[in-house]
Each structure stands twice: as C-alpha cells, then as structure tokens.
Amino acid sequence: MQLKRTLQTGLAAAAGIAAALALATPAQAEEVIILINRGNIPTTAADFENQSCDNLPDLAPDEDGWVFVLPASAGAEGNFISVTATYADETGTERTRTTGNDGGIVEGSGDNKAYIITPAGWTLLDADALVNDPDEGAFFNLTHACAGTPGEEPSSPGEEPSSPTEESSSPGEESSVPGEESTSPTGTTLPTTGTPLTIALVSAAALAAAGAALFLVQRRRREAQDW
Secondary structure (H helix, E strand, O other): OHHHHHHHHHHHHHHHHHHHHHHHOOOOOOEEEEEEOHHHOOEEOOOOOOEOOOOOOOOOOOEEEEEEEOOHHHOOEEEEEEEEEEEEOOOOOEEEEEHHHHEEEOOOOOOOEEEEEEEOOOEEEEEEEEEEOOOOOOEEEEEEEEOOOOOOOOOHHHHOOHHHHHHHHHHHHHHHHHHHHHHHHHHHHHHHHHHHHHHHHHHHHHHHHHHHHHHHHHHHHHHHHHO
16 A cells, blocks of 8 residues: 555656646747748849848849848747748749858847848749748748849850861961972973973984984095095
8 A cells, every 4th residue: 555655646746747847848839931922023133122232241243132021920939940032043044042052041139031142133933931930821021132233244155266267267378388389399390400401302413413424424535535
C-alpha cells in the first residue's frame, strides 16, 4: 500500500510539472507563405510609381533595387523571414531572386521591410514571403523601387566581323607577290638570253659559208695553173 501511494504521488507531481511547463512555454509560431499584393505586379522598377532608394545599399548604375513591406494589417509576428521574387529579364526569360542570395531583411526599430537587387530593366512578375502567424488572406506590398539604367549592348561583337575583312585583304596582297614574281622570268630573262644566242649562231653559219666559198675559189685557181 505504501508503494502504491508513493507512485500515485509521483505521477501527480509529474503531471503538475508538465502542466506548469506547458503554460510557461509560448506556442511556437507557425511559418506561413503569403503573396505580394496583386495590384503591384507586373511592373518594372522604372515604371513603379514610388521611386526611392531608401532601405537599400549602394547600387551600381545598371542595377534596380526593390523594397517590400510587411504591413501591420497582415497580422504577422515580427518581420519577414524571407522573400522570393520572380522576374522576367529583357529577353523574357524568367529569373528567380531571393533575399538570402540577392538582397536582405531590413533591420532596425519599427522596420518590417526586405529588399532584392536585380539588373536594371527586369520586370517583377510575382513574389511570395515567409512570415510568422499571419492572418488569413494576408499579403505584403512593394513599397518602393530604385530604378537604374540598363547597360548598353557591348560593342565588341559588332566590331568583330571587321577583323576577317581586314585579314582577308592580306591574302590578296600576298597573292600579288607570286604574280609579280611570275612576270619576271617571262618578261625580262628569256628575251635577253635568247637574242645573243641567235646572233652568235647566224654569225657562225655566215663565217663557215664564207670560208667554204674561199676554199673553192683557191682550189680552182690551183687546178687552172696546173693545167
């Protein structure tokens, strides 16, 4: 009996302690995804009506800054946990950017904002945010944008085709060298070597003929004297 009473007393004490701990520990907040205000999209940073670079780090001239706000009407506890946004780049290709990789959560007293940075000229198509215990139907807003200037297209690809044209002129100039060399043997060398040879042959033939004629004349004279 004594052991049974001891066990009952211990179980009752454990139950009391568990109840006390449950009351002392606040319920864990539930993380929920909410969407951006549908009236804020789609838009480019330059077309958004509220232009400001507040709550943003220093941006490059060819970057856009996007600042989102979690309104009190959302009923969420605390600030954003994260924001994920979908954009279309200048070619229409969809790109995803997050506060973890491409922005951050704005910290400070009373702040409930987050920002994302993209190349200038992109169009915000959609966005969602992870927050704690929002009210049903809660949403967040794009509060302002800091528009940059899209970078100019690089000029080097347009200038590259000129290189083959300039290079192609080199073979044309080089081909003229063999042409000049080929005219040298036919234009100057052959005529100058052929003419002296012809004159020498003709002169030798004439001298041989004259010698033969003189020999015959002298022979006939000798025969006439002997007769």
